[in-house]
Amino acid sequence: MLSTLTDPNQAYQWVYTHIRPYIPATRITGIAVGNELFTGGGGDTTLVTYLVPAMVSIHAALVRLGLNQYIQISTPNSLAVLEESFPPSAGSFRPELNSIMPQYLQFLAATKAPFWINAYPYFAYKDDPSKIPLDYVLFNPNPGMVDPNTKLRYDNMLYAQVDAVIFAMAKMGFGGLEVRVSETGWPSRGDENEIGASLENAAIYNRNLMRRQLRNEGTPLRPNMKLEIYVFALFNEDMKPGPTSERNYGLFQPDGTMAYNVGFSALSSTTSSTSSASISLTSNATPVIFLFEFF
Numbered sequence: 001m002l003s004t005l006t007d008p009n010q011a012y013q014w015v016y017t018h019i020r021p022y023i024p025a026t027r028i029t030g031i032a033v034g035n036e037l038f039t040g041g042g043g044d045t046t047l048v049t050y051l052v053p054a055m056v057s058i059h060a061a062l063v064r065l066g067l068n069q070y071i072q073i074s075t076p077n078s079l080a081v082l083e084e085s086f087p088p089s090a091g092s093f094r095p096e097l098n099s100i101m102p103q104y105l106q107f108l109a110a111t112k113a114p115f116w117i118n119a120y121p122y123f124a125y126k127d128d129p130s131k132i133p134l135d136y137v138l139f140n141p142n143p144g145m146v147d148p149n150t151k152l153r154y155d156n157m158l159y160a161q162v163d164a165v166i167f168a169m170a171k172m173g174f175g176g177l178e179v180r181v182s183e184t185g186w187p188s189r190g191d192e193n194e195i196g197a198s199l200e201n202a203a204i205y206n207r208n209l210m211r212r213q214l215r216n217e218g219t220p221l222r223p224n225m226k227l228e229i230y231v232f233a234l235f236n237e238d239m240k241p242g243p244t245s246e247r248n249y250g251l252f253q254p255d256g257t258m259a260y261n262v263g264f265s266a267l268s269s270t271t272s273s274t275s276s277a278s279i280s281l282t283s284n285a286t287p288v289i290f291l292f293e294f295f
Helices: 008-018 045-064 101-111 121-127 157-170 199-214 264-271
Strands: 030-032 072-074 076-078 082-084 115-118 179-184 229-231
Touching: 008 045, 045 072, 045 101, 072 101, 076 179, 082 157, 115 157, 121 157, 157 179, 199 229
Parallel strands: 030 072, 076 115, 115 179, 179 229
Antiparallel strands: none
16 A cells, blocks of 8 residues: 555545544554565565655644644564664664665654664574573573673663664664664464474563563663563464464464463562553553554
8 A cells, every 4th residue: 555655645535534533532653654664574675665755645644634743653674674783882774775764764753753673582592592592582680791882781682672773773863763662572382493482481571571661661772761662462363374483472362361371460569669550451551562463
């Protein structure tokens, strides 16, 4: 639909039909335009040429309907948009994105929208388990690593990945943009070669992640700005193709039973004295947002 939505009239009709009727009963806070298009998500690399024009048209439709103050427009990006990500201060975008990425960042700056990154420490661990400490990717206590250029200490990979994106944007002149994690998670099952995919590791990753969210943490580069994170996913996608892990990122099975217990009640009760936030499966849940995909 991207090429169609570059037409302001078509974008207005789309927003008028698919967004406006559901507000305010549904709290819609963002529209994801495409998914990982800068790195070929969807299999068609020509789609990226329509991305920013479509975002501009959709935003104009929100303005016309008086909804732009409630809804932000962005696009989720894979970590593959980075040419370098370690140490975080070396973060830079891939050279082939040098012409299109500034257009996207300029749109985000003009509309005060965040840069969305899909960040999965699991993939890094799976690809190199002998060199990457499991505790470092699971948010467990560990020595961590120190960026030799900034002297900032990182005790988990997710925050390091986010700060690498911030450094990459700064090198293009957009260091003030917010970064949000549009997807992260850990599979509870995997194939034989998918090292680390287990119920235990999935529960530890998501439980530790939620503890961090309840503390309103920021990254070492931006310690006073809470990092907003979307957890992938609420339900296992049992009909999804690909390796076994792709069907096992959910906290729940498709029939609604738990895939594993991430410890909502315990997390909520143990943090109630230090945080006004609470974790629940109601419409009032604020610290962690679960990501659904609709096709």
